[in-house]
Amino acid sequence: MGLKDKKDKKDKKEKNDKSEKQDKKEKIAKREKKEKTEKTEKKGLETDETTSKSTTTEANGISETRIKSLKKSNKEKYGDSKKRPLEENMEEVVAIEAKKSKKSIQTTVTASAADADIDKFLTDSAITISDPLESGLKPILSFEELNIDDRVLGFLKKYPKPTPIQSASWPFLLASRDLIGVAETGSGKTMAFAVPAVAYLLSAVGTKKKPKAASNVSVLIVSPTRELAIQIHENLNDLSKVVNFKSICVYGGVSKDDQKRDLIGANVIVATPGRLIDLVNDGAIDLGKITYLVLDEADRMLEKGFEEDIKRIMQSTDAAKRKTVMFTATWPPSVRDLAFQFLNNPVKVMIGDRESELKANNRIEQIVEVIDPRQKEQRLLQLLRQYHSGANRNDKILIFALYKKEAARVERFLQSKGYKIAAIHGDLSQAQRTNALEQFKSGAVKLLLATDVAARGLDIPAVTLVINLTFPLTAEDYVHRIGRTGRAGQSGKAITFFTEHEKHLSGALINVLRSADQPVPEELLKFGGHTKKKEHSVYGAFYKDVDPNQKAKKIVFD
Numbered sequence: 001m002g003l004k005d006k007k008d009k010k011d012k013k014e015k016n017d018k019s020e021k022q023d024k025k026e027k028i029a030k031r032e033k034k035e036k037t038e039k040t041e042k043k044g045l046e047t048d049e050t051t052s053k054s055t056t057t058e059a060n061g062i063s064e065t066r067i068k069s070l071k072k073s074n075k076e077k078y079g080d081s082k083k084r085p086l087e088e089n090m091e092e093v094v095a096i097e098a099k100k101s102k103k104s105i106q107t108t109v110t111a112s113a114a115d116a117d118i119d120k121f122l123t124d125s126a127i128t129i130s131d132p133l134e135s136g137l138k139p140i141l142s143f144e145e146l147n148i149d150d151r152v153l154g155f156l157k158k159y160p161k162p163t164p165i166q167s168a169s170w171p172f173l174l175a176s177r178d179l180i181g182v183a184e185t186g187s188g189k190t191m192a193f194a195v196p197a198v199a200y201l202l203s204a205v206g207t208k209k210k211p212k213a214a215s216n217v218s219v220l221i222v223s224p225t226r227e228l229a230i231q232i233h234e235n236l237n238d239l240s241k242v243v244n245f246k247s248i249c250v251y252g253g254v255s256k257d258d259q260k261r262d263l264i265g266a267n268v269i270v271a272t273p274g275r276l277i278d279l280v281n282d283g284a285i286d287l288g289k290i291t292y293l294v295l296d297e298a299d300r301m302l303e304k305g306f307e308e309d310i311k312r313i314m315q316s317t318d319a320a321k322r323k324t325v326m327f328t329a330t331w332p333p334s335v336r337d338l339a340f341q342f343l344n345n346p347v348k349v350m351i352g353d354r355e356s357e358l359k360a361n362n363r364i365e366q367i368v369e370v371i372d373p374r375q376k377e378q379r380l381l382q383l384l385r386q387y388h389s390g391a392n393r394n395d396k397i398l399i400f401a402l403y404k405k406e407a408a409r410v411e412r413f414l415q416s417k418g419y420k421i422a423a424i425h426g427d428l429s430q431a432q433r434t435n436a437l438e439q440f441k442s443g444a445v446k447l448l449l450a451t452d453v454a455a456r457g458l459d460i461p462a463v464t465l466v467i468n469l470t471f472p473l474t475a476e477d478y479v480h481r482i483g484r485t486g487r488a489g490q491s492g493k494a495i496t497f498f499t500e501h502e503k504h505l506s507g508a509l510i511n512v513l514r515s516a517d518q519p520v521p522e523e524l525l526k527f528g529g530h531t532k533k534k535e536h537s538v539y540g541a542f543y544k545d546v547d548p549n550q551k552a553k554k555i556v557f558d
Contacts (some may be wrong), residue, residue: 117141125164130348137171146170148199151242156195163188165327166195168349173325174199178343180298181327183351184361184483189327190459193221193294194236200292200323201245201267219268220287221294222313224301225453226251226272226430227437232296233270240268250275253430260284273301273309280316287316291323297456298326299476302335314342329483330476360479360516364486365493368509370523373499376469377413383495384419387465388446395464396440399449400481401425402470410469411449424450456480459487468496475508503527 118138121127127139140146143156162170165183172179173196183189197219204218221236223229233249240247247268250259252275259275263284269276279285293314295301301310324343331350340346352359360366371379380399388397401407404425411423422436422445433453440448441460448454452472463485472478478496485492498509506527513520 121164121167125167126352127164127168128348128350129168130350131172132345132347135172135175135177137175139167140170141167146174146195148174148195149202149243152195152198152202152239155239155242156191159191163192164351165189165349166192168351169193169347170196172347172349176200176323178324178346179326180331180339180343180346180348181325182329182331182349183327184329184359187351189296189329190232190235191239193296193325193327194232194239196325197221197236197268197292197294198239198243198245202243204291218289219292219294220276220290220317221268221270221296222276222301222310223270223272223296224306224456226253227424227433227453227458228297228456229270229272230434231458236268236270250279251430252278253433256282273306273313277309277312287313288318290317291321292325293317293322294325294327296327298328298339299330299332299335300328300456302338307338330479332476360512360518361483361486361492362516363491364482364516365491366482366513366516366518367493367495368498368513368521368524369495370521371497371499373501376497377410379497380410380414380467380469381417383467384414384447388419392464394443394446396443396460396462397447397465397467398440398454398460398463398484399447399467399469400454400472401449401451402472404451406470407449407451414447414449419447420445421447421449424448424454426451426453452477452481454484458484460484461487462490463487464492466492466494468494471496471498471502471505471509475505475512478509479512498524500527 115138118141121139121141122129129139131137140162142161143153143159146153146156165181165187169179169181169192173193181189181192201219221232223232229249229251233247237247245267246265247270248259248262248266249270250263251272256275256278259279260282263269263279269285271279276285280287295310300306324346326339326343326346369379384397388395399410401410404427407423407425408427411421414421422439424433424436428436436445436448437454437458437460439445448460466482466485468478468481472481482492482494482496485494496509498506506524510520510524
């Protein structure tokens with residue numbers, strides 16, 4: 001073979017090798033491009049799936065907080081056991097829970113009213129609904145829109161129609177949402193949480209045999225006072241009997257052993273915080289089983305006096321399973337942050353503008369008399385002669401004192417003047433307090449003298465007049481006190497004695513009067529329209545006027 005042939009052969013081989021390398025390079029580039037495309041599409045699909053899951057989760061009322069709570073509960077329940085569901089599957093568990101919740105919405109509420117009628121109802125009733133999850137649930141305008149047990153519907157037929165707080169809150173509570181309900185006293189808040197509680201029990205127990213042990217109690221309602229707890233229990237007990245459930249009431253001042261026996265077979269507990277914790281400490285109640293928790297008069301329950309007890313109760317329940325409901329007549333800023341620590345994406349239902357400022361019932365005529373403290377008792381006698389004689393002798397009058405010693409003294413004073421009067425205060429036994437309230441409710445006694453234990457939530461029919469012998473410690477308590485009259489759409493009257501000793505509360509009282517379009521006496525305005533720093537005539541100021549911007553001086557000792 002000549003040199004030329006060898007060279008041609010070599011060039012041809014190099015050309016072929018170069019062509020093969022080029023083809024191989026193109027194939028690699030093509031494969032890499034394909035892999036990159038597939039990877040991008042997969043990532044996009046995962047993103048869409050995550051977004052979809054997140055959207056579905058949020059739309060069904062499940063938050064990230066809820067997922068974390070379920071994971072924590074899951075870990076506490078199973079530890080490292082093989083029975084424990086995988087953490088990565090918790091979102092699926094939540095999705096199933098959300099699906100159940102959505103089914104609950106569809107089977108418990110049928111909104112048949114037209115949108116225009118609902119909008120008119122919201123406007124006329126001054127209802128504001130804040131739903132962070134924008135679930136689209138609307139108020140119901142009639143009992144027939146509730147797809148719940150016929151026995152419950154039959155029980156509700158004795159009322160003409162749902163009250164505004166019931167209309168707006170029931171759809172959310174029946175859909176297992178956490179809720180804050182803020183409405184004036186006498187607006188039907190007890191049935192607003194009682195009906196969903198019973199409906200919840202019916203869905204949980206179904207046709208199964210009634211639980212026989214207290215460990216199966218799943219509904220807990222906590223109230224700040226014994227009298228209010230008893231009242232809630234009486235209302236709830238009537239409804240519970242209709243569907244063959246057992247509710248019991250536990251509170252201090254009576255035998256714990258009797259209450260422990262009553263716990264057997266109970267489905268619902270109504271309780272005051274102190275006695276509830278006593279029974280938990282004794283092992284008579286397992287709060288870990290509670291899945292539906294109501295705080296009535298929530299603003300009072302979250303104040304300093306009850307705060308630690310409520311925190312303990314909350315911590316003893318299962319946050320992942322618990323539905324939490326709070327109802328109140330006032331919603332001061334001081335308790336809002338604490339409340340939201342216990343709630344999961346709560347719906348807030350507010351009747352009237354009760355958040356921007358403290359407001360009293362507009363149907364109550366408020367009269368404030370600035371008076372010398374030494375004239376109180378004689379002025380009280382004059383008012384009783386005016387409002388408790390002649391054609392008005394059968395009218396019920398509720399008189400509030402601030403302290404139990406004051407109440408006992410005024411009770412003796414009125415009895416010495418020939419008045420038949422019942423009393424509720426801390427120096428009386430629970431039996432005496434219960435008897436006094438029953439006598440007043442039934443009309444056997446027309447005058448009731450009480451401290452603030454009777455100020456909150458008590459539904460006493462036909463109280464025509466409230467007299468505040470001594471102004472309470474806060475404006476919120478004043479609103480609750482006068483709210484014992486003018487209930488259930490009726491009008492009422494409240495007469496309040498105000499002295500120089502309470503002048504630091506004049507601003508708050510003036511605001512309450514003005515917000516309800518009530519007259520403000522000139523004598524009250526003299527104390528000033530804002531809350532003042534308190535000062536004692538002997539000991540001086542309880543505060544120091546200091547420059548808050550001034551830095552502390554460092555003292556060096558030799």
